[in-house]
Amino acid sequence: MFFKDVVGQKEVIEDLLREISSQKIAHGKLFVGSPGYGTLAVAMAYSRFLLCENPQKEDACGACSSCKQMDELQHPDVHYVYPVVQTVSKTSEGLLNEWRQLVKSTPYFSMFDWIKVIDDKERNPIIGVEESKEIVKKTNLKSFQGSYKIMIVFGAEQMNLECSNKLLKVLEEPPPKTLFILLAENLQAILPTIQSRTQSLIFPKLSTFEIAGFLEKERRMERHAADGLASFSEGDLSRAINLLENGEFMEIYRDAFIQLMRSCFKKDVNEMMEWAESMSTHSKERQKLFVLYALHMLRQCNVLNYLGADHVRVTKEEMTFIEKFSPYITGNNLRQFTDTMDSAYYGLERNASSKMLFTEMSFQVMRYIHRA
Numbered sequence: 597m598f599f600k601d602v603v604g605q606k607e608v609i610e611d612l613l614r615e616i617s618s619q620k621i622a623h624g625k626l627f628v629g630s631p632g633y634g635t636l637a638v639a640m641a642y643s644r645f646l647l648c649e650n651p652q653k654e655d656a657c658g659a660c661s662s663c664k665q666m667d668e669l670q671h672p673d674v675h676y677v678y679p680v681v682q683t684v685s686k687t688s689e690g691l692l693n694e695w696r697q698l699v700k701s702t703p704y705f706s707m708f709d710w711i712k713v714i715d716d717k718e719r720n721p722i723i724g725v726e727e728s729k730e731i732v733k734k735t736n737l738k739s740f741q742g743s744y745k746i747m748i749v750f751g752a753e754q755m756n757l758e759c760s761n762k763l764l765k766v767l768e769e770p771p772p773k774t775l776f777i778l779l780a781e782n783l784q785a786i787l788p789t790i791q792s793r794t795q796s797l798i799f800p801k802l803s804t805f806e807i808a809g810f811l812e813k814e815r816r817m818e819r820h821a822a823d824g825l826a827s828f829s830e831g832d833l834s835r836a837i838n839l840l841e842n843g844e845f846m847e848i849y850r851d852a853f854i855q856l857m858r859s860c861f862k863k864d865v866n867e868m869m870e871w872a873e874s875m876s877t878h879s880k881e882r883q884k885l886f887v888l889y890a891l892h893m894l895r896q897c898n899v900l901n902y903l904g905a906d907h908v909r910v911t912k913e914e915m916t917f918i919e920k921f922s923p924y925i926t927g928n929n930l931r932q933f934t935d936t937m938d939s940a941y942y943g944l945e946r947n948a949s950s951k952m953l954f955t956e957m958s959f960q961v962m963r964y965i966h967r968a
């Protein structure tokens with residue numbers, strides 16, 4: 597990963613380059629944002645630049661031995677820490693091959709993508725006490741190449757309290773030329789004491805334009821389809837890649853959305869209950885994606901109503917449905933629809949019972965759809 601490979605995030609990269617040229621590098625950094633905004637990608641490009649033996653003005657050289665080691669994710673002075681399911685492995689080291697393989701495929705992946713790789717039961721991974729001992733051990737090693745030692749901590753909010761406290765001690769008295777880059781989606785989940793010992797850098801969402809550009813160039817998608825996928829990705833490239841690679845789920849979401857709207861329109865309570873039942877059999881992540889998809893479709897109906905078909909970002913099949921359905925989405929109910937989806941998403945994030953949640957959603961949709 598080079599800076600030039602990072603999608604968007606120009607300001608973040610400029611800030612980092614400015615800091616390097618001022619030669620006052622903060623030894624603890626906290627990159628805040630979804631991995632799909634590029635936190636890991638930037639951390640890797642930054643490490644490469646910092647350790648490059650022949651850095652150019654704005655990027656690493658790509659040819660020196662340090663760059664070659666970075667290519668293989670085998671640089672002896674760059675350590676990766678990531679959450680692990682404790683019954684599978686207590687430390688990152690035990691899953692290094694899996695990590696390298698995933699990162700090499702793309703540094704734009706979500707925590708859920710990582711969980712799927714390491715545990716088919718999809719249990720919650722943590723960064724625990726055994727890992728913290730490793731961190732302390734590695735930070736006390738001498739650097740191999742006399743330059744910085746860098747510790748990139750992916751999913752830092754998954755550190756348990758014991759590990760956080762150990763890390764805090766290291767951050768309070770860091771060994772010389774040691775750099776910590778903590779990556780976290782949610783700033784609030786990081787201990788305030790750690791926040792105050794690190795310099796936080798907030799990563800904004802990517803623009804639809806940036807994501808569509810990536811899909812077009814790197815994944816050879818047609819512009820129209822790339823725009824549609826990008827606008828449903830909520831500024832998160834890992835989500836766009838996921839949707840692209842799991843195209844069959846897009847069809848499942850589309851059919852589920854159409855089914856919900858039809859049953860609710862007919863006020864067929866039995867069908868609505870069946871729908872909620874079948875939605876609840878999907879994994880939590882897929883349920884959340886469905887809710888985002890529904891939000892996207894509702895917004896696209898509104899776009900069609902107010903701006904016309906040229907501005908709608910959907911596939912041909914979706915358009916066939918939206919053309920008939922959009923008259924039922926108006927200023928009288930759009931807000932209520934989006935509030936319903938927002939609160940469903942919030943509920944799923946907090947592990948609400950999905951069967952109840954989707955049942956409730958269907959009743960709300962039934963009410964609002966007849967208010968158009």
Ligand SMILES: [Zn+2]
Nearest residue numbers: 648657660663
């Ligand atoms: Zn180099």
